[in-house]
Amino acid sequence: MKASMKKLLYFSPLPPHKSGIADYSMALIAGLAEHFDITIAVEPIRIINPGLYNVDEKDLFRHYSPELYEKYKVKQVGWDEINFNDYDYRIYNLGNNPYYHSYMYDYALHYPGLVILHDYVLFYLVVGRYWGDKQRFFKKVFKIGGLKGLVLIGKLLLRRRHPLHCEYDRVQSFNFEILNSKNKIMVHSNFAKQKILNEFPQKENEIHIVNMISDPQDETETSSEEIKKKFNIGADDIIISSFGHIAETKLNHVVCKIIKALSKDYSRLRYIMVGEGGYIDHYLDGKVIRKTGYVDLRDFVGFIKASDLVINLRNPSMGETSAAVIRILREGKPCVVSDDAWFSELPSNTVIKISNARVEEELNSVILDFLKSRDKFQHFGERARQMIKDDYSSKSVSLKIKNLLENS
DSSP states (O other): OOTTOEEEEEEOOOTTSOOHHHHHHHHHHHHHTTTEEEEEEEOOOOOSOGGGOSSOGGGHHHHHOHHHHHHSEEEEBTTBOOOGGGOSEEEEEEOSOHHHHHHHHHHHHHSOOEEEESOSOOHHHHHHHHTTSHHHHHHHHHHHHHHHHHHHHHHHHHTTOOGGGOOGGGOOOOOHHHHTSSOEEEESOHHHHHHHHHHOGGGGGGEEEOOOOOOOOOTTOOOHHHHHHHTTOOTTOEEEEEESOOOGGGTHHHHHHHHHHHTTTOTTEEEEEESOOOTTGGGOOSSSEEEOOSOOHHHHHHHHHHOSEEEEOOSSOOSOOOHHHHHHHHTTOOEEEESSHHHHHSOTTTSEEEOGGGHHHHHHHHHHHHHHOGGGGHHHHHHHHHHHHHHSOHHHHHHHHHHHHHTO
8 A cells, every 4th residue: 555545435335245236346446446545334244143153243244255354444334433534535335225225324424425326216225224213214204205205105104015115116216315415426327417417406516427347356257158057057048138136127027928938939048037036936937937046246247158148127217227237248248228217328239228118029029039140139249348348447437436536
C-alpha cells in the first residue's frame, strides 16, 4: 500500500453470501485496491442455533472467506468498532434484498458517501429493515411512500399477506430516504437514472452512470464437459438455459411451455434453469426441463460455457442491471433478453431482444430460428464478448469510480 492512498470504507455483502452483488464486489474491490486503502464492512454470519455448533460466530467470516482477510482490512458490523471519521470515502452497495443489505441502510443515511444503487426499487429492503418495529414501520412507510404506501401495506395485511410477499408488479419504489439523502448515487443504466430524475429532478448532478463489472473471478471454473458429466447432460444435447432466481418476473414459465412443445420435434432439446425457485416445478420432468438449484460460481460459469443459447427475461423490470447477463455476454453466448429497461440499452448486435407485449410469439420464433440455423446466432456472442472486454472491466470501472469519488 502506498502511503499516499486515501482510505475507503466499503459496505457490501461478500462471499459466502449467495448474492450477485457479492460476486460483483469481489471484482470491484480488486480494481479499487489499486487506488485506495480499503476496509471492508460486512455483516457477520449468524447461526440460528449456536448451541449446535462448536464455533464462535466472530470467526465464521474469516473461516469461510480467508482470502478477504489476507488482502484487506475487514470490519464485521456489530462486532468491530468503526470510526467513520477515519475514512476519506465511503461506498454502499445497495440492493433490494433485505437479508443482505439491511445492515448498511442506516449507515448510508447517517454517514453519506457513494451509494451504488443496484435496484431502483427498494421496497423489499425498506420493508425488511423496518418491519420489526411496527409503530416505526408505519411511520416510515408514510414518510417514504406516502398515503399510497400505507394503503398498499394495509391491503396486504387485510389479505393476511406479509409485505415481503407483495407481488413485484404491485410494489412501490420506496427509495425516498436514500435518494433524498446526501449520498452521491451511482447506477448502471440510463433507464435507472431517468427513473430517479422523474421523481427527483434536482438530483441531476448527483446521479452518475457507471457500468457493471465482468471480470473472471474463478480461474478454476468448471468446464462445459465437466458440467455435462456432473449433471448428466448428453454431449449432443442442445442446451437452452436461464440463470438466476427462478421467478414469475423472469418468465421462466413461458420458456418452459415453448421448450416442452418444441421438444416433440427436437428430441435433444433441453431447458435448464440454473438457480433456485419453485413456481415452475410442475413443468420439471428431469429430462427436457430441469432446474439445478443454487450452484457455486465455478459451476455457474461452467453452465454458461455449456449453453448453446441463453434466455434471461424480465417483466416487469425493477430497474436492475443483470450481473448474470453480463457474465453470459462475457463468455460470448447468444442471449435473448426483454426489450425493456437496462436490457434495451444493450447494443442490438450483441443480444437478441424481444417485446414483452408479444413475448410468447417472438420467443417461440427466435428459438425455432435458432434450432434451424444456429450458426447465424454466433455473431451476437462474438460482438458481446468484445463489448464486455472494452467497457465492463474492473480496471475501467474502478478508475471511473475513483474519479467520481475524488471529484465529489
